[in-house]
Amino acid sequence: xxxxxxxxxxxxxxxxxxxxxxxxxxxxxxxxxxxxxxxxxxxxxxxxxxxxxxxxxxxxxxxxxxxxxxxxxxxxxxxxxxxxxxxxxxxxxxxxxxxxxxxxxxxxxxxxxxxxxxxxxxxxxxxxxxxxxxxxxxxxxxxxxxxxxxxxxxxxxxxxxxxxxxxxxxxxxxxxxxxxxxxxxxxxxxxxxxxxxxxxxxxxxxxxxxxxxxxxxxxxxxxxxxxxxxxxxxxxxxxxxxxxxxxxxxxxxxxxxxxxxxxxxxxxxxxxxxxxxxxxxxxxxxxxxxxxxxx
Amino acid sequence: xxxxxxxxxxxxxxxxxxxxxxxxxxxxxxxxxxxxxxxxxxxxxxxxxxxxxxxxxxxxxxxxxxxxxxxxxxxxxxxxxxxxxxxxxxxxxxxxxxxxxxxxxxxxxxxxxxxxxxxxxxxxxxxxxxxxxxxxxxxxxxxxxxxxxxxxxxxxxxxxxxxxxxxxxxxxxxxxxxxxxxxxxxxxxxxxxxxxxxxxxxxxxxxxxxxxxxxxxxxxxxxxxxxxxxxxxxxxxxxxxxxxxxxxxxxxxxxxxxxxxxxxxxxxxxxxxxxxxxxxxxxxxxxx
Numbered sequence: 001x002x003x004x005x006x007x008x009x010x011x012x013x014x015x016x017x018x019x020x021x022x023x024x025x026x027x028x029x030x031x032x033x034x035x036x037x038x039x040x041x042x043x044x045x046x047x048x049x050x051x052x053x054x055x056x057x058x059x060x061x062x063x064x065x066x067x068x069x070x071x072x073x074x075x076x077x078x079x080x081x082x083x084x085x086x087x088x089x090x091x092x093x094x095x096x097x098x099x100x101x102x103x104x105x106x107x108x109x110x111x112x113x114x115x116x117x118x119x120x121x122x123x124x125x126x127x128x129x130x131x132x133x134x135x136x137x138x139x140x141x142x143x144x145x146x147x148x149x150x151x152x153x154x155x156x157x158x159x160x161x162x163x164x165x166x167x168x169x170x171x172x173x174x175x176x177x178x179x180x181x182x183x184x185x186x187x188x189x190x191x192x193x194x195x196x197x198x199x200x201x202x203x204x205x206x207x208x209x210x211x212x213x214x215x216x217x218x219x220x221x222x223x224x225x226x227x228x229x230x231x232x233x234x235x236x237x238x239x240x241x242x243x244x245x246x247x248x249x250x251x252x253x254x255x256x257x258x259x260x261x262x263x264x265x266x267x268x269x270x271x272x273x274x275x276x277x278x279x280x281x282x283x284x285x286x287x288x289x290x291x292x293x294x295x
Numbered sequence: 296x297x298x299x300x301x302x303x304x305x306x307x308x309x310x311x312x313x314x315x316x317x318x319x320x321x322x323x324x325x326x327x328x329x330x331x332x333x334x335x336x337x338x339x340x341x342x343x344x345x346x347x348x349x350x351x352x353x354x355x356x357x358x359x360x361x362x363x364x365x366x367x368x369x370x371x372x373x374x375x376x377x378x379x380x381x382x383x384x385x386x387x388x389x390x391x392x393x394x395x396x397x398x399x400x401x402x403x404x405x406x407x408x409x410x411x412x413x414x415x416x417x418x419x420x421x422x423x424x425x426x427x428x429x430x431x432x433x434x435x436x437x438x439x440x441x442x443x444x445x446x447x448x449x450x451x452x453x454x455x456x457x458x459x460x461x462x463x464x465x466x467x468x469x470x471x472x473x474x475x476x477x478x479x480x481x482x483x484x485x486x487x488x489x490x491x492x493x494x495x496x497x498x499x500x501x502x503x504x505x506x507x508x509x510x511x512x513x514x515x516x517x518x519x520x521x522x523x524x525x526x527x528x529x530x531x532x533x534x535x536x537x538x539x540x541x542x543x544x545x546x547x548x549x550x551x552x553x554x555x556x557x558x559x560x561x562x563x564x565x566x567x568x569x570x571x572x573x574x575x576x577x578x579x580x581x582x583x
Contacts, residue, residue, distance in 0.1 A: 009339055010307065010308065010339060010341075011306065011307010011308040011309075011472045012306065012307045012308005012309060013308060016497065037472070037473035037474055037475050038305050038306050038307070038472065038473055038474065038500075038501040038504065040306070040496075040497040040500060040501065043496045043497060043500055059380060077404065077408065079402060079403050079404050080403070096479050096483065096512060097483070099401055099403060100380055101380050101381070101401060101403030101404075101405050102378075102380050102405070103378070103403055103404060103405040103408060106378065106405065106408065106409075107408060138474065138475060140474050140504065140505075140507045140508030140511050140512075141474065141475065141476065141478070141479040141508050141511065141512065142475055142476070143449075143475065143476045145473075145475045145476075146446060173473070174307040174308075174339070174472050174473075175307075175336075175338035175339055175448075175471060175472070175473075176338045176339065176441070176443060177338045177441070177446060177448045177477070178446035178448075179475075180338075181444070181446060195556070196556055197555060197556035197557075197558075198341075198344040198345075198556065198557065198558040199312065199339075199341040199344055199558075200556075202339070202341060202344060203339040203341070206338075206339060206443055209443050210443050210444060213443070213444055224552075227549070227552050227553055227556050228553055228556035228557060230557075231556060231557075252549065252552070254525065257495055257525050257526055260495055260496055260497060260526075261495065261496060261526055261527050263496065
């Protein structure tokens, strides 16, 4: 079984549309929407929910004003400026600024502070027309998206082992922060989806540096390549220099957007398009043992 | 006090950066020259790419205080490990081993309070840099740049804001995508938030998540639709039903995407687009 993650650095390069298109091509795969912050894959997958789980997020502290003597010790210790005196004098904690370190709870001389773990995050195991999907929804402003990604990838792995799946395909988050790091850890390969713009180039270079530190093989795919042929050419030689195999180039296509509007994958929308052909070829290469994915 | 406008979106790739950069230029032209662009997308800062004639005014590393355990003084009582909610302290008493994983440490200071044996000392770790650029015409852009591999984007965003240089009437914060902690940190002190979306099912779904967040933190906001015409009308129905201000819209254009790709969105703004940005500036003037 191979665990493959699609990443881009920059958002909006087409990760989710490409994951969805691939879903129509590939078989015996467990899918993960690892962009837990702004999960969109379910819009096309239209999952039938089988299991709902609560993901316990970070600790959040609160003050019992009956026990609080307003000594201010908690405020002095809080490195996150999350504790303030209200205009009427009492102390209060800003739950959005609280990092959940629980130091205030430990230093409070009257045990007026207690912490609860946030239960605003959920993750789901669902059936879809392409196979099982593990996905999540974070509460607004929640922390620990990296841990949630780790959780849903673990669940996907369990399912994949159980049903003897050939692949796990993770639709990753933008950026290079904790969620991206969590979606790379333990993957067998990363597919880099990029677009030929200055920002797309800048972001993919940073992402490549991150993936290289994990020593995981990566393969590139240039989306909307005809938006800027010069940058596409520069990217091609950059990938060649870095020893990253370019798996294909997709033209800009309004069809990609209209397939999304109809909640269909590109294959379902127009199976004879150039995009579908390129992606089918790409997947053939990945599915064959042509690619080195020893781990 | 500067008037602070944050640009956010939920979904990536909707055009936050394009909007932030153009709004910045339009404010500079139509309102006040005392405006600063602050790139808070510290994982992938892109604003600078649109100002090729930049020079660095100042750059400083962002360091945060992390603990260092002196194993000669440490009794391996594990109280610090117990206090650490981020699993950053690893201790094996049988091997007299104690260390701090700097990438997990949030610099909360709990371990310093925990240690009764004076075995924990302060040291520093660099999590990124904050840079102040001159981007021509005395205009200033500040950017945070996260060290690749560091998960502490929220802390870096906070440091970026604490290190802003110069007095400005208006600050524009370009936020990272998503709705989690780095976005909350970016908008935390904003006076107004502009959500940039695209009229696609993905764009609308992520916009709704971000609207939930803004209502929860009680921030005033409006919506700007980018790539109009490419998608469907769901976003407009949503804005109407929820009584949310539509601040303006820019049609999708493949030629403009080409200009964007070359980083030329500031010099080559089509006249009708410039008019739309100016209307957003007028809207902001009324709020200030």
